[in-house]
Amino acid sequence: MEWTESLQESISYIEAHLLEEINYEDAAKHVHTSSYEFHRAFSFLTGMTVGAYIRNRRLSLAGREIVETNARITDIAMKYGYDTPESFTKAFTRFHGVAPSLARGVSARLRLFNPLVIKLTVEGGLSMDYRIVQTEEKKFIALARPFKNEIINDDDNHEIPDFWGEVNAGNLLAPIKALRPAGKCDLYGLCSPTREGAETFDYGIGIIIDKDTEPFDLSELEAKGFRIWDVAPGTYAVFECIGDDGDCISDTWARFYKEFLPQMGYESTEATDYEIYFDAGKPGVFCELWIPVKKK
Numbered sequence: 168m169e170w171t172e173s174l175q176e177s178i179s180y181i182e183a184h185l186l187e188e189i190n191y192e193d194a195a196k197h198v199h200t201s202s203y204e205f206h207r208a209f210s211f212l213t214g215m216t217v218g219a220y221i222r223n224r225r226l227s228l229a230g231r232e233i234v235e236t237n238a239r240i241t242d243i244a245m246k247y248g249y250d251t252p253e254s255f256t257k258a259f260t261r262f263h264g265v266a267p268s269l270a271r272g273v274s275a276r277l278r279l280f281n282p283l284v285i286k287l288t289v290e291g292g293l294s295m296d297y298r299i300v301q302t303e304e305k306k307f308i309a310l311a312r313p314f315k316n317e318i319i320n321d322d323d324n325h326e327i328p329d330f331w332g333e334v335n336a337g338n339l340l341a342p343i344k345a346l347r348p349a350g351k352c353d354l355y356g357l358c359s360p361t362r363e364g365a366e367t368f369d370y371g372i373g374i375i376i377d378k379d380t381e382p383f384d385l386s387e388l389e390a391k392g393f394r395i396w397d398v399a400p401g402t403y404a405v406f407e408c409i410g411d412d413g414d415c416i417s418d419t420w421a422r423f424y425k426e427f428l429p430q431m432g433y434e435s436t437e438a439t440d441y442e443i444y445f446d447a448g449k450p451g452v453f454c455e456l457w458i459p460v461k462k463k
Contacts, residue, residue: 170208170424173198175285177205181217182282185224186246191217191317192366201437203361203368207319208435211421213283216321220283226262227280229255233270234277240267297427300403300457307355307396308343308388309373310334316366327370328413331356334372342391343374346381352446356454357396360437371396398439403457404431408442410453416442419456433460 195205244255359369408415438459
């Protein structure tokens with residue numbers, strides 16, 4: 168899939184239906200892709216979620232209508248999807264920095280948010296190291312939870328980092344870490360593709376099951392909340408995320424969509440992607456990001 172073209176088409180669709188009930192799932196269906204993959208590509212290519220884009224466009228247009236017409240603020244609130252004047256006032260003030268009732272003042276300064284135009288810009292002099300790996304079937308054992316699709320790349324949402332924090336603070340991985348030898352207890356952050364029509368994806372934290380993993384009683388681990396996570400054989404593009412925190416993961420995903428896919432003749436596939444956090448560590452490397460791909 169050519170994401171730049173598909174996202175531009177989806178933006179045109181959103182703009183044509185901006186005053187209707189519309190969300191990322193509707194836009195994903197319009198460009199014939201899964202809601203999860205669409206939302207992820209949109210957020211990493213544009214730097215915002217689909218919901219934030221729709222909200223910003225509506226509030227920008229609402230500000231213009233308040234200034235240019237004598238329409239009642241209550242009617243404008245309803246027109247742009249707000250059930251109550253109070254919710255509209257709160258969102259409008261956060262976006263424009265001034266309440267709707269004051270926006271008609273002569274000196275009121277409002278924020279303009281124009282429709283996005285997706286362009287591919289290729290810049291020289293920057294490198295993006297990668298490797299292509301053909302994998303066999305893999306098995307993991309992990310703690311996993313469902314998360315809503317719309318949290319992807321939402322700067323205000325910390326549910327997955329909080330999940331990691333909870334797991335680490337409670338030492339919840341101790342039963343499976345004990346199954347691995349010292350220096351080989353790499354942790355995996357596993358991210359599932361979504362099923363058709365699903366509003367959530369699963370994210371798991373766990374270890375790989377291989378020849379270095381000690382035998383274990385699955386029923387005992389299942390009683391503690393663990394599950395087996397199977398990953399089918401596939402082709403993966405592998406990137407090192409360079410940095411001190413999780414921001415480098417988002418940066419790598421953005422470069423994957425903006426730089427790798429347009430130039431390398433691959434497209435992403437709907438399979439498990441994952442991060443590897445190395446037990447032994449690598450200097451300057453926060454984690455490795457493994458993204459399932461296939462040749463066009």
